[in-house]
Amino acid sequence: MSAQITKAEVAQHKDDKSMYIIIDDGVYEIANFVNEHPGGAKILKRMAGKDATKQFWKYHSKGVMEKWGAKLKVGTLKEEAKL
Template identity: 65%
Template sequence: MSKEFTINEVATHKTADTGMYIVIDNGVYDVTKFADEHPGGAKILKRVAGKDASKQFWKYHNEGVLKKYTEKLKIGTVKEEAKL
């Protein structure tokens, strides 16, 4: 779970074939296997796969939901990229 990803690396994981990763508050989550279990449907997760989904996540969920799934789905964090 300690792997660091760039935003560009996360962006390459947007289909079931490559794995569907989303970012929520700097955490990277693999939702590939969870998509079919998602109460709101897989379509919603497919729409945000490969992107920062923080805004959409917090609109519909509270911190308890994130805590519940963090151990199962979190695979790393987004690393700070050097600013030029």
């Protein structure tokens, strides 16, 4: 079972040591991937700690997620109570 991570926890991971992004319901650690990203590190650093779902699917195909998703995934987004 993968870790359940809240949006608040994701938001804390936005520096060079640890960068999390959310794509759909997955949480991904991208700090060690930023320099390999074909689009450059700048966009990943700008999205660190945030939900990048819309931006990811705008520029990537399902194949990219199949290639990299399992390698970078650290958990799933924890559902939070809706008041």
